[in-house]
Structure formats: C-alpha cells, structure tokens
Amino acid sequence: MPAKSTASSNSRSEEDNDSDVNEPLVEPREVLLPTEDFILVELKPPFADGEEGGTDLGTFFQECQSAPMLSSFSCQPTLEQQVSEISAHLAALESSLPDLDQFVESVCQSDSLK
Known part of the structure; x- marks a missing residue:
C-alpha cells in the first residue's frame, strides 16, 4: 500500500510540473x-x-x-539643421564634380580595354 501513495504523490508532482510547463x-x-x-x-x-x-x-x-535610452538618440538635429547639412553636402559634391567625372571616364576606359 505505501507504494501506491508514493506513486500517486509522484504523479501529483508530475502534474504540478506539467502545469508549470x-x-x-x-x-x-x-x-x-x-x-x-x-x-x-x-x-x-x-x-x-x-x-x-x-x-x-x-x-x-x-x-x-530597463536600459536607459542611448545618448546619441537624445540630440536629434532640427529640420533646419538637417536641410543645411544636406545643402552643404550637395555643394561639396558639386564642387568635386569634375574629379568625379574624370573618375567615371577612367573606369569606363578600363572596362573597354578588357
């Protein structure tokens, strides 16, 4: 008889474990x-x-x-600052346009030689 109580207690603990799962x-x-x-x-x-x-x-x-927000996301530039940065970047690209054209021509020439 004691074996049955042990078996039933084992089945209860297995049921408890199953409920946790x-x-x-x-x-x-x-x-x-x-x-x-x-x-x-x-x-x-x-x-x-x-x-x-x-x-x-x-x-x-x-x-x-619960990690804090990164400090890089706390300083967002304003729309005006973003537009001025884009304008400055475009001006720099326009000023280097002859160099870029020369680079493209050299790449095209090297491709045609192959």
Whole structure:
C-alpha cells in the first residue's frame, strides 16, 4: 500500500510540473495612458526563482530590459539643421564634380580595354 501513495504523490508532482510547463511565459496586460496607448508585456524568464527572479541572471535580465535610452538618440538635429547639412553636402559634391567625372571616364576606359 505505501507504494501506491508514493506513486500517486509522484504523479501529483508530475502534474504540478506539467502545469508549470503549460503556464505562459508572457502575460499581456493593457495599460492606457492619457497621451498614448500601448500594451505592457511582462516576461517570466525560465531561470527566475519565484516572483522576484532574484538570481544574478534574473537581475541582469531585468537591468537589460530597463536600459536607459542611448545618448546619441537624445540630440536629434532640427529640420533646419538637417536641410543645411544636406545643402552643404550637395555643394561639396558639386564642387568635386569634375574629379568625379574624370573618375567615371577612367573606369569606363578600363572596362573597354578588357
């Protein structure tokens, strides 16, 4: 008889493990803000312990998810600055147009010699 209770407890633990496997890793929750709508997705990483995920790997994972914005994206040039940069770049290309034409001619000549 004790063997049956052990077998039934093993089957219960297997059922508990199966229920953990069937749990979704991602739980979508909809959060609405006054200025914009978005969906917050919470991820349950498979290596996290319990609710907190206090392991070193879990902490690293959380820090990577909440990384700050890169400083290169904080200084966007204005439209006026972009237009002036494009104008300056076009002026530089126009001033070097004879050199570019000479290069194209030399490439065409070397292709015709082959």
